[in-house]
Amino acid sequence: MSNMVIEITAFVVATAGWVLVSSTIPTDYWKVSSIDGTVITTATYWSNLWKTCVTDSTGVSNCKDFPSMLALDGYIQVCRGLMIAAICLGFFATACALVGMKCTKIGGSDLIKARIAFFAGFQFFISGLCSLSACSLYAHRITSEFFDPMFMAQKYELGAALFIGWGGSALCILGGLVFFLSLSEGFSKSQSNADRRRYVYSASYISSHGKSQAQLANGKRPPPDYSSPSQQFDKNAYV
Template sequence: MSNMAREILGFILTTSGWVLVSSTLPTDYWKVSSIDGTVITTATFWSNLWKTCVTDSTGISNCKDFPSMLALDGYIQVCRGLMIAAVCLGFFASIFALIGMKCTKIGGPDQTKARIVCLSGITFMCTGLCSLSACSLYAHRITSEFFDPMFVAQKYELGAALFIGWAGSTLCILGGALFCLSLSDGMSSNSSPSDRRAFVNSGASLMSRAMPQSQSSHTRRPPPEYSGTSQHFDKNAYV
């Protein structure tokens, strides 16, 4: 796979992952629970990072926003901070990727563009790690409460937002790894022609210096010496 094709594939993966991560922040169903009647579901309880709601069988929802940020549970505050950080990091990483990709006309020489793309890949990987940590922390809290026999309050299950967040985090990490691979290819492709010429020239100069003088003296032959009497011919010598 060429370097440009790898960058395009990495950009598609990271951008798709960032969109998925961003969509999980306002999504309703981070955790969900339902109360079933004899025939139909009578009520559905769901909650996210901002509010908790209940929906009855007629489709009417009654929501209650969390009253105070300082009164929230610690894990919700941490998940909020990680998800907001993931969205912000993904935004800046997308800008770095557009500047550093080979298919764009900005960013300077290829070596500089390769470094910018590598920086974008690292930022996208941090985006995926932040989102992955937030979703995993939230899921751990849900599962620990669900399997705790001493927990008597309403028990919830994993919502669709967590799975979307995990998928987006995976795409961001994979695409960021592809961006980081372009740094080594860009450095080697840019430095290969001049480095090869310099290497050949330096090797030739070293070989010429290391050649002994005896070998060069054998290749040189002195001009022949002729006596003065034998080389002077009269103009009528062959007549």
């Protein structure tokens, strides 16, 4: 019962992390223009993985999508790929977790369900690492430009989407690790059950054949088996 509760908790935590990671894709504020050292702010610049925008003092925003994927900076392309991979892995991990958990009635035997759930935990863990790498790479670019004294263009600060992505990544990684820990007991129980069945089979084989082997060792032949009709009478039965 406790193992089932742990699996459900891990599933809820990992799924919540995957939802948070998925919500960072359409979020606008991946980076926001810095107002450090600025007395009068007339516009606010912000952008994400898909577009860049500017908002004036009246609250009117003007956005422009990135014109070409091949013309983008390399770090934006890498972040896009990592975030899409994280979302896809989290989707398949959620489906596998629903099949592999003990509280569900699908998936087959306990050993097969344990393997499926182990694969789901591995996918959640990799999904969290992908989103964590994407957010960290994007934040590293922002901070390196902010603290570079030779960078004279517009400087930015970390947006809200990065913190949401970091939180979701942590939940995905934590949920995947809890899946691994909860399934170690299931694998050990399955192995012990297999060993127990093997021991019972060996014991029954020894008990059934041990007596006849002992009689042969003492020079005695075991009594004939008359249970089969073909062995009750031989060719000299009527002589």
